[in-house]
Amino acid sequence: MTSWFDHTINGLIIGNIYALLAVGLALIFGVSRLINFAHGSVYVVGAYVGWVAVSVLHTPFPLTLVIVVALTAVLGVVVERFGIRPLAGAPRIAPLLATIGLSFVLDQTVQILFSPDPRAVPMQLPNWRVAIGGGSIGVLDLLIGGIGITAASALFAFLKLTKWGWAVRATALDRDAARAMGVDVDKVNSIVFAVASGLGGVGGVLVGMYYNVITPTMGFEATLKGIVAEVVGGVGNVPGAIVGSLLLGIIESYGVALLGTSYRNLFAFILLIVILVLRPNGLFASRRQLPPEPMTGTFVAPSRPVRLPVPLVAAAAALAIALPLLVDSGYLIQTLTNVWLYALLGLSLTLVAGTSGQVSLGHAALLAIGGYTSALLALNLGWPVWLTLFCGGLVAAALGTLLVSPAFRLRGHYVSIATLGIGEIVALVILNWESVTRGPIGVAGIPPLSLFGYELYDTNAIYWFALALMAALALLQLRLLGSHLGRTLRAVRDDDVAARSFGIGLNRYKGLAFAFGGFFAGLSGAFTAHMYSYINHETFNTQISVLALTIAILGGMGNVGGAILGSLALIGLPEVFRVAAEYRILLYGIALLLLVRFRPQGLLGTV
Amino acid sequence: MTAPFPLPAAAAPHPLLEARGLVRRFGGLTAVAGIDLSIAAGELVSVIGPNGAGKTTAFNLISGLDRPDEGSICFDGADITGRPPEAVAVAGLVRTFQHGRVFANLSVADNVLVGAHRRLTAVRPAWPVVGPLAELALALIRPPSVKAEEAALREEVREILAIFGERLLPRIDQPAYSLSYANRRRVEIARALAARPKLLLLDEPTAGMNQTETAEMLEIIAALKARGQTILLIEHKLDMVMRLSDRVVVLDDGRKIAEGLPLAVRNDPAVIEAYLGHGAVGSAARAGDDAPSAEQPLPLSA
Numbered sequence: 018m019t020s021w022f023d024h025t026i027n028g029l030i031i032g033n034i035y036a037l038l039a040v041g042l043a044l045i046f047g048v049s050r051l052i053n054f055a056h057g058s059v060y061v062v063g064a065y066v067g068w069v070a071v072s073v074l075h076t077p078f079p080l081t082l083v084i085v086v087a088l089t090a091v092l093g094v095v096v097e098r099f100g101i102r103p104l105a106g107a108p109r110i111a112p113l114l115a116t117i118g119l120s121f122v123l124d125q126t127v128q129i130l131f132s133p134d135p136r137a138v139p140m141q142l143p144n145w146r147v148a149i150g151g152g153s154i155g156v157l158d159l160l161i162g163g164i165g166i167t168a169a170s171a172l173f174a175f176l177k178l179t180k181w182g183w184a185v186r187a188t189a190l191d192r193d194a195a196r197a198m199g200v201d202v203d204k205v206n207s208i209v210f211a212v213a214s215g216l217g218g219v220g221g222v223l224v225g226m227y228y229n230v231i232t233p234t235m236g237f238e239a240t241l242k243g244i245v246a247e248v249v250g251g252v253g254n255v256p257g258a259i260v261g262s263l264l265l266g267i268i269e270s271y272g273v274a275l276l277g278t279s280y281r282n283l284f285a286f287i288l289l290i291v292i293l294v295l296r297p298n299g300l301f302a303s304r305r306q307l308p309p310e311p312m313t314g315t316f317v318a319p320s321r322p323v324r325l326p327v328p329l330v331a332a333a334a335a336l337a338i339a340l341p342l343l344v345d346s347g348y349l350i351q352t353l354t355n356v357w358l359y360a361l362l363g364l365s366l367t368l369v370a371g372t373s374g375q376v377s378l379g380h381a382a383l384l385a386i387g388g389y390t391s392a393l394l395a396l397n398l399g400w401p402v403w404l405t406l407f408c409g410g411l412v413a414a415a416l417g418t419l420l421v422s423p424a425f426r427l428r429g430h431y432v433s434i435a436t437l438g439i440g441e442i443v444a445l446v447i448l449n450w451e452s453v454t455r456g457p458i459g460v461a462g463i464p465p466l467s468l469f470g471y472e473l474y475d476t477n478a479i480y481w482f483a484l485a486l487m488a489a490l491a492l493l494q495l496r497l498l499g500s501h502l503g504r505t506l507r508a509v510r511d512d513d514v515a516a517r518s519f520g521i522g523l524n525r526y527k528g529l530a531f532a533f534g535g536f537f538a539g540l541s542g543a544f545t546a547h548m549y550s551y552i553n554h555e556t557f558n559t560q561i562s563v564l565a566l567t568i569a570i571l572g573g574m575g576n577v578g579g580a581i582l583g584s585l586a587l588i589g590l591p592e593v594f595r596v597a598a599e600y601r602i603l604l605y606g607i608a609l610l611l612l613v614r615f616r617p618q619g620l621l622g623t624v
Numbered sequence: 625m626t627a628p629f630p631l632p633a634a635a636a637p638h639p640l641l642e643a644r645g646l647v648r649r650f651g652g653l654t655a656v657a658g659i660d661l662s663i664a665a666g667e668l669v670s671v672i673g674p675n676g677a678g679k680t681t682a683f684n685l686i687s688g689l690d691r692p693d694e695g696s697i698c699f700d701g702a703d704i705t706g707r708p709p710e711a712v713a714v715a716g717l718v719r720t721f722q723h724g725r726v727f728a729n730l731s732v733a734d735n736v737l738v739g740a741h742r743r744l745t746a747v748r749p750a751w752p753v754v755g756p757l758a759e760l761a762l763a764l765i766r767p768p769s770v771k772a773e774e775a776a777l778r779e780e781v782r783e784i785l786a787i788f789g790e791r792l793l794p795r796i797d798q799p800a801y802s803l804s805y806a807n808r809r810r811v812e813i814a815r816a817l818a819a820r821p822k823l824l825l826l827d828e829p830t831a832g833m834n835q836t837e838t839a840e841m842l843e844i845i846a847a848l849k850a851r852g853q854t855i856l857l858i859e860h861k862l863d864m865v866m867r868l869s870d871r872v873v874v875l876d877d878g879r880k881i882a883e884g885l886p887l888a889v890r891n892d893p894a895v896i897e898a899y900l901g902h903g904a905v906g907s908a909a910r911a912g913d914d915a916p917s918a919e920q921p922l923p924l925s926a
Contacts (some may be wrong), residue, residue, distance in 0.1 A: 319729055319801045493764065500763035501747055501774065504734040511727035518687060518721075519819060520713035520742035525756050533760065624728070 023153070024274045026268060030158050030227065033165035034267025037256035038243030039250070040172065041213030046253040048202075048209045050109065052430050054116040055096060055238030056217055059124035063089045063218025064138070064231040070141050085222050086215040093214025094207050099208075102203065103614055108318065110376055113430060114570070115379075115613045117563055120236065121606025128233035129599055135232045138225035161223050168216055169259060176255070181208055189253070217243075231448055237559065238282070241441065244434060245289040251299020261300070273307035283445045289438040294423040297431055320618035325578055337484055343476035350480045352592040354548070357483040359588045361541035361570035362561075363580035364487075364494055365534035371574030371623065372498065372511025372565065373530040377421075379440020380538060380565045384557040385447060387413035388538025388546035389454060389485035393462040395547070402467040406543045413539020414532040425527045428513065440562060448554040459553025466547045483544060487581070490537055496576050497533065498624070506530055507575070507624075558600060567609045573619030582620055598610045638701065640665045640823055640854055641717070642734045646685055646695035648678075655681040656697070657878035658756035660857075665824065668845075668855045670865040673875035674899055678859045683827055683877070686733075686856075688712035695709045700822055714742050720812045720829060724859075728801040732792055735800055735811050736781045739818030746773040777818075787844055806833050813844075824848070826857045828898055830864065842867065866890065874898065 038056060045053045063085050070081045075438035100119045104112045146153040176182040187195040188205045196202045220239070225231040246265045250257025265285060272284035292299070342352050362384065370376045391409030396399045400408075420443070447454045454460070466473040466482065473479050497503060508516040509526050517523060546552045568587050572579020587608065591601045612619070648656040656678040660728055668876045671679050673684040684690040686697055688709035696705045702714050718739075727735050746769040749755060762770050785792040788810050795803060802839045809829060816824055827846065830838040842864050849855060849868065859865050865872060865886065872883040872889040876898035882889050889895055 037803070319799065321799070414812065487779045496764055496766075497760075501737070501741075501744060502760065502763045504730060504738055505741065507734070508727045508732055511729055512725050514689065514709075515721065515725040515727065516738070517709040518689065518713055518719055519739055520710050521738070522708075522710045529756055529760055 019582075020274070024270045026154060026158060028267035028270030029263060029484075030161050031258055031268070032263035033161050033248075034220050034227070035242050035246045035265055036165055036259045036262035037168065037216045037223070037424065038239055039060070039246035039262045040169070042184070042243045042247045043208050043250070043253055043255045043258040044213045046247070046282055046554045047112070047255070048185060048192070049101060049112070049207055051101065051112045051116070052247075052252070052434065053213075054113065054240055055100070055119040055123060056116075056213070056243055057236035057238070058120040059089050059092055059096070059219040059236075060221040060224075060239045061127055061231075061233060061236035062092055062123060063221030064225045064235070065221075067222035067225060068131075068138050068231060074465070082219060089218025089221075090211040090215040090488035092218075093210035093212075096214070096404070097210035100610070102206065102530075107613070107617065109429060110433070111613050111617060113433065114185075114566070115610055117566075118606045118609030118613065120240065121560075121602055121609070124233055124236050124598060125603040125606065129603070131233060133599075137229050138222070138231055140179055147166070156512050156623045157226060160228065164223065167324050168219070170213075170214070172216075172255070175212075177301075179485075181205070183208055210508065214617035216351065226574060241282075241437070245285050245438070246432065248289060249292050251301050252303060254299060257299055257301050268607060279445075279449055282441065283449070286442045286445070288436040290423060290435060290442070293427060293431060293435050293438075297427060318617040318623055320622040321574060321578055322622035322624045324618075330578070334488070338481070341480055347476045349593070350450060351443050352589060354476075354480045354483045355592070356584050357480075357487040357587045358541045358544055358548075359565070360487050360566060360581045361490060361537050361544075362565045363584045364491060364574065364577060365537035366565045367569040367572065367575055367577070367580040368494060368497075368537075369505075369534040371532050371569055371576065372503070372510065373527060374505045374621050375424075375527060375530070376429075376433045376566070377436040378559070378562050378566065379421075379436035379443070381419045381440070381557040381559060381561040381577045382420075382440040382443035383413045383535050383538035384542030384545065384561065385443055385552075385554070386416050387542035388552050388557065389447065389460065390539070391543030392460045392546045392552060392560070393453070395464045396460065396462065401467075401470070402464055402547055406466075406540060406547070408513070409543030409546075410536040410540035412588065413542065414535035417539070418531040419536035421531055423525050441462055444554050454554070457554065459556075460546075461547050461549060461551045462551070463550045465550065466544070479548060486540065486544070491577050491581065494533075494537075498577070502526075502529065517587045523568065530555065560605075563609075564605055567605055569611070569619075570612050570617075571608065571619055573621040573623050576619065576621045577624075579619055579621040586620075625796045632720070636849050640664055640667075640700060641686070643682075643686060644696050644698075645847055646682060647693045647876045648681055648685055648690060649693055656685065656687045656692070659875065659878070661686075661873060661878050661880075662854055663854060665798055665822075665854050666852050668849045668857065668868055668875060669695040669871045670869040671875060672862065672865055672889075673881075676877075677898075678878040679875055680827060680876075682697070683719060683825055683856075683858065686712075687717060687825060688729065699851070713819065715872045716742075716819075717825065718742075718819040718821035718823075719825035720809075720816050720827055722827040722831065724809050724812055726800040726808045726815070727783070727801075730813055731797050731799055732782050732803070732814075733778070733796045736784060736814045736818045737777060739815035740777050740780070740820075741820055743777075744773065746770045771860045781814075781818065784817050786909070787817075787847070788814065789840075806837050817848075817908045821853075821855060823854045826855060826859075828858050828860060830859065830861055838864065862890070 031475055042056055043269035045051060059079050066088050069082055070076045070084045076084065077398050096119055100115050104115055106482040146155040157240050176186055184195065184205050186207065187198070188199055188202055192202055218586055242265065247258050249264060250261030266287065267286060269281050269284050273281050287551055302593060315483050340353070350549065362380065366380050387409035392404040394405040394408055400454060421436060424432055424439070427435055443555045448456060467480060468482060475483060505526055509521060509523060513523055542557060564587065568583035571586060572583030587605065591604060596604060632870060641663045643659065643661040646656050646659045647654065655810055658878065659682055661682070673679055675718070681690065685692045685916050688707050688711065691706045696703060699715055699717055704715060727738065730738070747760050750757055771799065782793065785796060791807060791810055792814065800808060803811065817909070828842045829920070833841060838861060845855065846867055857868065871884065873880060874887050874889055874895050881894045882892045
């Protein structure tokens with residue numbers, strides 16, 4: 018039983034680090050009404066700045082902290098000034114997408130500068146531990162606890178006692194009123210981003226020392242944990258974020274003690290979904306609060322969609338069909354096959370996020386469900402691949418809709434957070450359910466694609482198969498959009514309250530949109546699995562979810578032709594120009610940033 | 625709360641809508657404090673009262689957008705208390721919104737067609753469990769019955785828009801965000817009419833309209849009433865209320881302070897006091913306290 022003491026201490030320490038992130042997220046949400054997905058990237062930058070200071074410059078620990086705080090604070094100011102502030106008048110979801118783009122850019126820059134390999138942060142503290150009861154507390158534990166308490170007290174004093182602290186609180190309560198009273202709201206935002214980023218940077222250094230390892234990819238998980246803690250405590254609630262963080266740390270720690278390390282994140286995300294479903298305003302909100310208005314709004318800029326002339330579309334289609342006969346480049350044909358598969362994913366997301374307004378950040382999970390279903394049915398039961406492909410689509414539609422159904426009652430940012438969490442849960446279940454999914458080893462030797470009993474090995478045949486599927490489903494989606502369901506889904510997107518007042522049940526129509534889109538995505542994932550012959554839990558990761566969203570935004574949300582064009586531009590072009598993989602993610606981040614800023618309606622316009 | 629004189633509609637045995645003892649509190653504020661409201665088929669009842677009297681809150685409670693803390697609402701023989709808005713709409717009670725909530729990215733025609741959603745039967749078979757999937761399949765396959773239903777509705781949309789003369793018909797394919805404010809309010813009413821509601825709730829249909837537009841709207845509502853449409857109306861323009869209403873209900877501070885024929889209500893001292901302030905009528909004293917009502921002078925001479 019003594020180990021429970023250790024687990025509790027461990028949970029509180031981790032909770033403290035989460036709190037450094039979550040407090041920053043809460044502060045930023047308070048003044049900007051924005052969930053900052055780039056926050057974890059600032060934390061990564063903090064960790065690497067700390068590593069450079071300790072390993073290269075050999076600074077003593079206090080100086081390391083000062084350097085980290087200073088540099089990450091400046092980074093926070095830059096992020097606010099150039100990433101967020103220009104989007105002040107844009108739809109609510111636009112700055113959120115911008116922070117996702119920024120996180121891609123920051124993470125990838127760190128990775129290019131420091132290589133993706135993990136690094137150890139040298140410990141700068143004496144390594145003795147104090148025995149208490151059956152457990153023990155180390156110097157680092159005490160230090161992290163001390164920094165957490167000091168930071169919280171300093172923040173409290175700043176918010177309650179200083180003039181700028183008052184300005185921050187006034188801005189959080191009512192931005193326009195604060196501005197009217199002479200508060201420099203832009204400066205308040207800068208200060209808040211500086212403070213939040215400085216705290217996040219400190220979190221990065223401390224976690225590097227605690228686990229003795231840092232990687233450029235750890236930022237995403239940090240962002241998620243911070244968001245979970247923030248949602249638990251009530252979005253925008255600073256003391257709530259601290260309590261939520263400690264609670265999350267302890268729950269994770271006990272969960273790990275009971276079931277093992279690989280279950281850590283599962284507990285976090287299940288906690289997230291439970292809170293979102295039962296108490297979307299957090300643990301400390303009063304029960305019958307009105308829904309928070311700032312969280313609503315979709316990323317559908319009013320625009321007239323570009324009408325593509327029929328001859329042009331016909332010519333493009335003819336070219337796409339004839340291409341394998343015209344050029345003798347297996348590489349180009351393979352690339353375009355990939356383009357058609359991503360177009361399927363783009364079609365799926367443009368329906369869910371564009372037409373229906375549910376900005377999903379977990380769409381890769383549908384690919385994974387489709388891919389695993391089809392691969393396992395073909396491998397274990399020996400079913401023909403054309404049938405397993407279809408089953409992959411159906412299971413993705415059914416299971417995906419079922420999994421996301423608790424989120425149907427949520428709106429705006431909350432949908433994005435919930436779908437992100439559900440996507441992570443799917444990936445973690447795949448990782449941990451070894452008896453079925455073969456866990457981290459992945460599924461190898463997946464049978465190749467086949468049609469009417471003929472196995473398709475030929476690059477051109479696979480190309481035509483993918484093109485035919487994509488084209489058929491694109492036409493089906495156009496038919497859906499032209500039916501009463503098209504206007505019904507768009508009505509739900511534009512104003513769900515008004516839609517409900519005309520008898521449109523949200524569960525039914527959001528469910529239909531996810532099911533229809535889920536089929537497309539599942540089919541795409543299944544096709545990919547048979548084409549690669551190997552998949553594992555990382556084949557369909559969150560980067561693909563964000564890439565899918567970028568495709569949908571680039572083409573124009575809800576726009577069928579746009580999804581195909583977006584896929585051509587984002588998958589095809591980097592491949593044709595042979596952009597190296599690590600620069601490609603950077604490119605996607607920059608593309609997302611530029612789109613949100615300069616052409617939110619996309620290339621072909623929103624529908 | 626009995627009326628001091630016999631009401632023409634009070635004789636109806638089963639009112640279409642009957643709300644009893646509605647209460648809604650927001651924290652310490654009681655926005656609606658025990659309101660009874662009933663309306664018989666074919667009636668036009670107006671709800672008036674100064675800003676903050678609880679009119680829109682009462683509408684929200686009746687249309688299911690908000691749940692009452694106490695009280696019950698009976699519509700068309702069924703208890704709809706606390707039912708979600710989609711169920712209330714399906715039952716035949718449809719509303720418009722005070723500030724206009726058209727679907728901005730939908731065309732005028734699509735906005736109105738969404739209003740007819742509750743009447744779709746060919747494409748929305750009322751089958752349990754598989755209903756949604758059947759709806760998807762029928763929408764994609766489009767058998768003749770579905771096509772005919774859609775075509776009939778599109779024809780009806782033109783007829784409904786024709787009510788508004790040349791205001792909306794030439795803009796039938798334009799997105800709603802491109803319309804003027806007044807036109808958006810008209811689209812909203814057209815959308816509600818497409819639902820063919822048993823009871824139509826109009827929340828300030830002429831807000832933000834000029835005199836000509838208001839007069840037009842008055843004619844339209846009068847024509848609806850003549851057709852037998854049951855209407856519950858919130859309106860600030862009292863001359864309009866006086867001309868249209870069978871009965872007027874006056875709210876102040878979340879309570880019903882008067883109810884009756886338009887003329888009687890207009891001369892009710894309690895009503896005049898609610899509108900013009902709690903001091904002596906006509907005096908400018910304590911104008912600061914009565915700022916909201918001072919913006920809404922009773923146009924008693926209208």
